[in-house]
Amino acid sequence: MTSSALAVPASAAGRLRHHPLVVRYLPIATIVLALMAIWYVAAVLMNLALVRDAFEREDTPYTVSDLVEGTMSAERPLLPAPHQVIAAFVDSVFGYAPTSPRSLVYHATVTLSATLLGFALGAMLGIALALMIVHSRVLEKSLLPWIICSQMVPILALAPIFIVVLGAIGLHGLLPKSIISAYLCFFPITIGMVKGFTAPDPMQLDLMRTWSATPRQVLAKLRWPAAMPYLFASLKVAISISLIGAIVAELPTGGEAGIGARLLAGSYYGQTVQIWSALLAAAILASGLIGLVGLAERLVGLRMGARP
Amino acid sequence: MNKTLNATAGSASLPRRLAVDVHNVSLTFETADGKVDALSNVSLQVAEGEFVSFIGPSGCGKTTMLRVIADLQQPSAGSLLVNGISAEQARLERQYGYVFQAPALFPWRTIENNLKLPLEIMGFSDSEQRQRAERYLALVNLTGFERKYPWQLSGGMQQRVSIARALSFDPALLLMDEPFGALDEIVRDHLNEQLLQLWDKTGKTVLFVTHSIPEAVFLSTRIVVMSPRPGRIIDVIDCGFPRDRTLEIRETPEFLKIAQRVRVGLRAGHSYDE
Numbered sequence: 313m314t315s316s317a318l319a320v321p322a323s324a325a326g327r328l329r330h331h332p333l334v335v336r337y338l339p340i341a342t343i344v345l346a347l348m349a350i351w352y353v354a355a356v357l358m359n360l361a362l363v364r365d366a367f368e369r370e371d372t373p374y375t376v377s378d379l380v381e382g383t384m385s386a387e388r389p390l391l392p393a394p395h396q397v398i399a400a401f402v403d404s405v406f407g408y409a410p411t412s413p414r415s416l417v418y419h420a421t422v423t424l425s426a427t428l429l430g431f432a433l434g435a436m437l438g439i440a441l442a443l444m445i446v447h448s449r450v451l452e453k454s455l456l457p458w459i460i461c462s463q464m465v466p467i468l469a470l471a472p473i474f475i476v477v478l479g480a481i482g483l484h485g486l487l488p489k490s491i492i493s494a495y496l497c498f499f500p501i502t503i504g505m506v507k508g509f510t511a512p513d514p515m516q517l518d519l520m521r522t523w524s525a526t527p528r529q530v531l532a533k534l535r536w537p538a539a540m541p542y543l544f545a546s547l548k549v550a551i552s553i554s555l556i557g558a559i560v561a562e563l564p565t566g567g568e569a570g571i572g573a574r575l576l577a578g579s580y581y582g583q584t585v586q587i588w589s590a591l592l593a594a595a596i597l598a599s600g601l602i603g604l605v606g607l608a609e610r611l612v613g614l615r616m617g618a619r620p
Numbered sequence: 621m622n623k624t625l626n627a628t629a630g631s632a633s634l635p636r637r638l639a640v641d642v643h644n645v646s647l648t649f650e651t652a653d654g655k656v657d658a659l660s661n662v663s664l665q666v667a668e669g670e671f672v673s674f675i676g677p678s679g680c681g682k683t684t685m686l687r688v689i690a691d692l693q694q695p696s697a698g699s700l701l702v703n704g705i706s707a708e709q710a711r712l713e714r715q716y717g718y719v720f721q722a723p724a725l726f727p728w729r730t731i732e733n734n735l736k737l738p739l740e741i742m743g744f745s746d747s748e749q750r751q752r753a754e755r756y757l758a759l760v761n762l763t764g765f766e767r768k769y770p771w772q773l774s775g776g777m778q779q780r781v782s783i784a785r786a787l788s789f790d791p792a793l794l795l796m797d798e799p800f801g802a803l804d805e806i807v808r809d810h811l812n813e814q815l816l817q818l819w820d821k822t823g824k825t826v827l828f829v830t831h832s833i834p835e836a837v838f839l840s841t842r843i844v845v846m847s848p849r850p851g852r853i854i855d856v857i858d859c860g861f862p863r864d865r866t867l868e869i870r871e872t873p874e875f876l877k878i879a880q881r882v883r884v885g886l887r888a889g890h891s892y893d894e
Contacts, residue, residue, distance in 0.1 A: 515724040518692055522718040523738045523789075524711055533737065537728045616728035617769035 348394055352384075355393040359383035362390060392585045401589040413569065420593050422570040426486055426558040427601070430493025431551050437494060438501025438550070439543075445502070446509040446535070447527070463499050467492065467557065472564040489570075493557030497550040504546025508539025540616065544609035551601045559594060571597075638704070639793055639825040640666040640689055645698030647684055647851075657850030658684040659695070664844065664853065668792070671819055671826045673836035674844045675882060681851020682829045682844075686795050689827065690718055703792060714742060716793035717786030721801050723778035725770040725785075731757070732766035735785050742789055756784040759818065776807040783815070787822070794819075794826045800835070809867060812838060820863045833886075837879045838870060845885035855885040 328334060363382035367374040374382075384393040392400075401416065408415035441459065445452045471492050478488040512534050520530045562572025571594050578587035647659040659681045666672050674682035687693040689700065691707040702710035710716060725734045735753040744752070757763055760780040770778055779799055786794060800808045812835060819826055830836050836843050837859060845855040859878055861869055869875050 513722075513724060515720045515722060516726065518720070519718065519724055520741075521692060522690055522711060522714075522716070523741045524714060525741045529741050533741070534726070537726070540728075617730065617771075619771055 351391075351394050355389065355391045356380055356383045358391045359386055359389045362386060388582045389584055392588055396585050397588040397592060400585045401592050404586075404589060405593075416574070416589065416593050419570050419574050419590070420597055423555070423558050423562065423572065423594075424597060426489035426561065426570070427493060427551075427555045427597075429486060429490035430558055431497055431554040433490060434494035434497035434550060434554055435501055435547065438498035438546070439505055441498065441502045442505030442509055443531075445506050459499065459502055462495070467496055467560055468563075470495070471561050475561070475564050489558050489561035492561035493554040496557035497554035500546045500549040500553065501543075504542045504549075505539055508542030508546075509535045511535075511542065512538045537616065540612060544605060544612070547605050548602050548609075551605055552598045555594065555598050555601065637668050638665055638701070639668045639670070640664070640827065641701040642685075642689070643699050645688060645695045645700055647681075647688060647693065648696045659688070660850030660852045661698070662851070662853055664856075666825060666827065666842075668825050669823055671828065671839055671841045672844060673828045673830055673840040673842075674846060675830055675833065675836045676846030676886065677831070677848055679848040679851070680846040681848070682846050683797055684851065685846075686718075686797050686827060686829055690716060690795055692718075710793075714738075714789060715791055716795050717789070717791040719779075719782055719786045719794070719796040719799045721798045723770070723775070723782040725778055725781060727770050729769075730766065731762065731768050731770070731773070731781055734770065734781060735788055738785060738789050744789075752788050756788045757781075759787070760784045760814065774807075776803050776811060779803065780811065780814075783818075787818075787824075792824060794824050796826065796828045798829050798831070801831070808832075808835070813867060815839065816863075816865065833879050833882050834870060836882065837875055838865070838867070843878070843882055845882055847886075847888075854888060855881070857881055857885070 360379065360383055363379055363386060364374075366382070367378070383389065384396070386392075389396070404414065404416040408418075410417040410421070412418060441455060445455055474492050474495070475488050478484075478491065509531075516534055516538075517530070520534055525533070559570070559572040559575070562570040563576055571590050574590035574593075575587055578584065578590060642662060642664045645659055645662050646657070649656045649658055662681070662685065674685060676682050684693060688695050689702060689707060691711040700707055703715050705713070705715075725731075726737065729737065732753050735756060736749045739749045739752060753766070754763075757766065760783055762777060762780055762784070765773065765777070765781075770781070773781070779802075783796075783799065800811050803811065815826075816839060826839075828836075828839060830839075840859045843857040843859055844853055845857065846852065847854045857878060861874070
């Protein structure tokens, strides 16, 4: 009796709470809303002095609500409010033809092409190095320290050198950026694939030996498939790193085009809204790319009979 | 020199050709704690068509023995011939099938494709691969599981697949390293019976490592009792049950007598430690 009486009011809210969409998106939505709230408060606090100075310079009387309103609509705020960023983002994505240098789509495409080329180069290099390391002790001893060293020099210091050197031998535009991107992203792939290629069980390797399989057969039929989970884990890390590499590479090129160029131009002219909308574009690009790798991973997993 | 030894050993008790001829083989591992004698001066002749079990406590070198015959490990001293040629040559000519303690199936391949794996490696034609996969899955009673993945099968079924895989390229010699060690008693009995029928039907030579006395006595034509530190053979027991034996023979006095002799041998080997 009591239980049914209690169950009646609970059922409507309970059903909503257990709805798959709610279960899936409620936690994310909560975090997003909390971050937005914090962002708004921070925007008000950070821009307050700026707005107050402006009012006082012009000797106009102001109220607290004028101040708060001002902090969220300043043209060059220290920290733009979320709606300003979104408005600028929407405007620069949909407001111009995708080929216009004012369009964020144009810049994102430039960065994306450098990222994808760099990722492809980096993946090939990473896998090739891992193969060499796995198959030869000598190469492992001689290559590995250099591979690790390569990642200890900050890319911000290396990128201009790359651009200058590659420019001197006649390489401009897409390729130097892709090379910097590849330089950054091959590393997790090498490390992951060394682990992956050595993942097979000793028994499985012994089996291949009892069938006197050639090294190439061992690679194709055992090491490569066994390395798949490691490949996708490292590809996910690598693709976001190659995006960062491409953006960093756009900084010393003088900022002709690309998300990096937008960031640089924005900081030259104090266009914080532009910087933030470029960052938003980079974030969306990165999550899209990681999502694509995840999708490829799922498809490969299905073909390889992974447990559902 | 080997030739003459073979001849004398062969003509005395074994009229058939030797499948395995191990002569004074020793194997010493270098470990952090010093040298370990995994095998010390071991000699053994196995004729074609025999079913020989190796039994003994862990560390007695029974697995090492099998691995040496399979050329997965090289002896530090002594010589051995497999089907009349060196162990390495026999491996390169794919003259034996090896079954490990675990099924070691490739999880990304279906059962059928797991069975085809050695055939792919050895370059059998597509149609031949298909025929053989069908035939050997039927042999281990797994018809209908072709498209399943290993994780969808029980441990016993997986081990049957791995036996079928070892047989699929029709090697004359079958090396089995505690293939049923991880399975429960009921499944083990069932697989033992199946293995015996298989051996009877195919006429292969089987070398079988186990640490179960009833299993060894039930399956074998000869039982090799081994002892650790250093790994050596302390007794070789003939086991003269008919080839088409059934599980019921385990209740007979002859069976118990042989089991008793194995047990005594194992105990004698152990007292060495104490």
